[in-house]
Amino acid sequence: MARQKKPLPLIEKLEITDAGSEGKALGRWNDRVVFVPFAAPGDVVDVQVYKKRRSYFEGRIVATHKKSDLRIQPICSHFGLCGGCKWQHLDYRYQLVFKQKQVQDALDRIAKVPYPGIAPIIGAENPYYYRNKLEFTFSDRRWLTSKDTSKAEGGPEDTNGLGFHLPGMFDKILDIDTCYLQKEPSNEIRLAVRNFALEHNYPFYNVRNNEGLLRNLIIRNSSAGDLMVIVVFGKNDREKIDELLSFIRGKFPEVSSLMVVINEKKNDSISDLNVQLFYGKDHLMEQMKPAEAGQTPLQFKVGPKSFYQTNPGQAQKLYQAAFDFAGFKGDELVYDLYTGTGTIAAFIARSVKHVIGVEYIEDAVGDARENMKLNTIDNVEFYSGDLAKLLDEEFFATHGKPEIIVTDPPRAGMHPKVVRQILLAEPQKIVYVSCNPATQARDIALLNEKYEVKKVQPVDMFPQTHHLENVVLLERR
Numbered sequence: 001m002a003r004q005k006k007p008l009p010l011i012e013k014l015e016i017t018d019a020g021s022e023g024k025a026l027g028r029w030n031d032r033v034v035f036v037p038f039a040a041p042g043d044v045v046d047v048q049v050y051k052k053r054r055s056y057f058e059g060r061i062v063a064t065h066k067k068s069d070l071r072i073q074p075i076c077s078h079f080g081l082c083g084g085c086k087w088q089h090l091d092y093r094y095q096l097v098f099k100q101k102q103v104q105d106a107l108d109r110i111a112k113v114p115y116p117g118i119a120p121i122i123g124a125e126n127p128y129y130y131r132n133k134l135e136f137t138f139s140d141r142r143w144l145t146s147k148d149t150s151k152a153e154g155g156p157e158d159t160n161g162l163g164f165h166l167p168g169m170f171d172k173i174l175d176i177d178t179c180y181l182q183k184e185p186s187n188e189i190r191l192a193v194r195n196f197a198l199e200h201n202y203p204f205y206n207v208r209n210n211e212g213l214l215r216n217l218i219i220r221n222s223s224a225g226d227l228m229v230i231v232v233f234g235k236n237d238r239e240k241i242d243e244l245l246s247f248i249r250g251k252f253p254e255v256s257s258l259m260v261v262i263n264e265k266k267n268d269s270i271s272d273l274n275v276q277l278f279y280g281k282d283h284l285m286e287q288m289k290p291a292e293a294g295q296t297p298l299q300f301k302v303g304p305k306s307f308y309q310t311n312p313g314q315a316q317k318l319y320q321a322a323f324d325f326a327g328f329k330g331d332e333l334v335y336d337l338y339t340g341t342g343t344i345a346a347f348i349a350r351s352v353k354h355v356i357g358v359e360y361i362e363d364a365v366g367d368a369r370e371n372m373k374l375n376t377i378d379n380v381e382f383y384s385g386d387l388a389k390l391l392d393e394e395f396f397a398t399h400g401k402p403e404i405i406v407t408d409p410p411r412a413g414m415h416p417k418v419v420r421q422i423l424l425a426e427p428q429k430i431v432y433v434s435c436n437p438a439t440q441a442r443d444i445a446l447l448n449e450k451y452e453v454k455k456v457q458p459v460d461m462f463p464q465t466h467h468l469e470n471v472v473l474l475e476r477r
Contacts, residue, residue, distance in 0.1 A: 042068030226284030342368030413439030
């Protein structure tokens with residue numbers, strides 16, 4: 001007879017003491033960490049454990065005995081279900097405190113190297129409406145909430161929805177009324193498209209069966225005032241496609257780029273698909289202030305597949321922090337690793353002798369070269385390839401060893417081989433920009449062989465979430 005599993009505990013009156021990883025708060029019970037989503041330090045709550053691991057529990061709040069003084073009322077009606085803004089219940093001032101602490105914890109516990117202190121985190125002037133891109137998903141299996149009045153009668157007949165995936169559920173969509181991450185007309189466009197599709201019986205996508213006409217809606221805007229809308233369809237039904245796009249064009253004349261993608265694959269990525277222009281320009285324009293007074297503003301051409309920092313206002317502050325840390329004199333050879341579409345390369349190019357940009361995504365390099373032409377910058381070269389293979393002794397011998405390296409890797413951090421090549425190249429300075437303080441700290445520990453941390457500057461790029469960017473200056477001993 002199989003042994004019956006012991007039920008997971010209900011922890012009563014757990015005091016939440018800190019903000020932890022992945023946006024979850026935490027407390028301690030019987031020498032074990034308990035992670036609790038949507039809690040706040042200072043809460044006293046009853047927690048039902050739903051996941052047990054050797055060193056920690058994960059649980060959900062089932063009763064509240066005391067509410068933290070750090071709490072505020074979330075403005076979004078979807079808070080608690082949508083996984084996008086997990087810290088919306090924390091006063092923004094305290095969000096910044098816990099982000100600053102996240103950087104300190106990573107340096108203390110992972111890097112374990114001396115550092116001179118951390119500059120106060122650079123917060124956002126507006127913690128809402130800061131994103132320049134949102135992607136919504138159509139589904140015929142939306143999540144039914146307490147707002148569904150017909151749920152008691154057996155559930156609504158219409159289960160179509162347009163919104164975001166619920167955390168951990170690939171086939172369930174939370175139908176969104178109002179999202180506070182992107183300025184209008186983002187919500188107006190999404191709601192109008194959803195209502196038009198419902199009124200005209202457009203089939204919403206079913207991910208399990210790979211069926212349905214409507215798959216995704218992508219809305220991008222720019223600080224220059226451009227507005228791009230991309231509708232992704234599951235099949236090429238030209239009559240219905242033209243009907244919907246004509247509706248969008250007529251109702252929203254401010255849309256400067258209207259595009260369509262036919263995606264018959266089983267994943268939502270459009271990076272390998274053709275984007276067809278229905279109306280307007282095939283790109284939008286983004287602009288950025290120059291790094292130094294007297295330089296002309298920078299212009300960036302952003303296509304439907306291009307990557308650009310999702311919070312352009314904070315990106316300006318992030319790049320300026322990296323620029324200031326580098327302390328360029330004007331005669332340096334600089335390597336910009338993981339250069340993407342060349343935004344950092346363009347930002348620093350006018351203040352140095354030469355920049356070598358290296359990026360593993362070939363399409364991004366094409367965008368980067370075009371951006372240099374757009375800004376009449378001629379002292380930057382770009383190379384594409386796997387940095388762990390491309391960045392070797394021969395590459396440095398051919399292009400020269402840099403005085404300064406700027407690196408901005410993805411969340412996984414730098415490959416150990418890239419770190420090793422940086423150590424062999426021995427630049428005088430390394431400016432390390434990271435969206436993940438934990439992997440950044442891991443790499444700093446490896447670089448500690450020859451480099452010491454001189455400056456640390458966190459920047460909040462993602463209000464209402466636990467995510468942030470961090471800039472570290474390392475100098476050769």
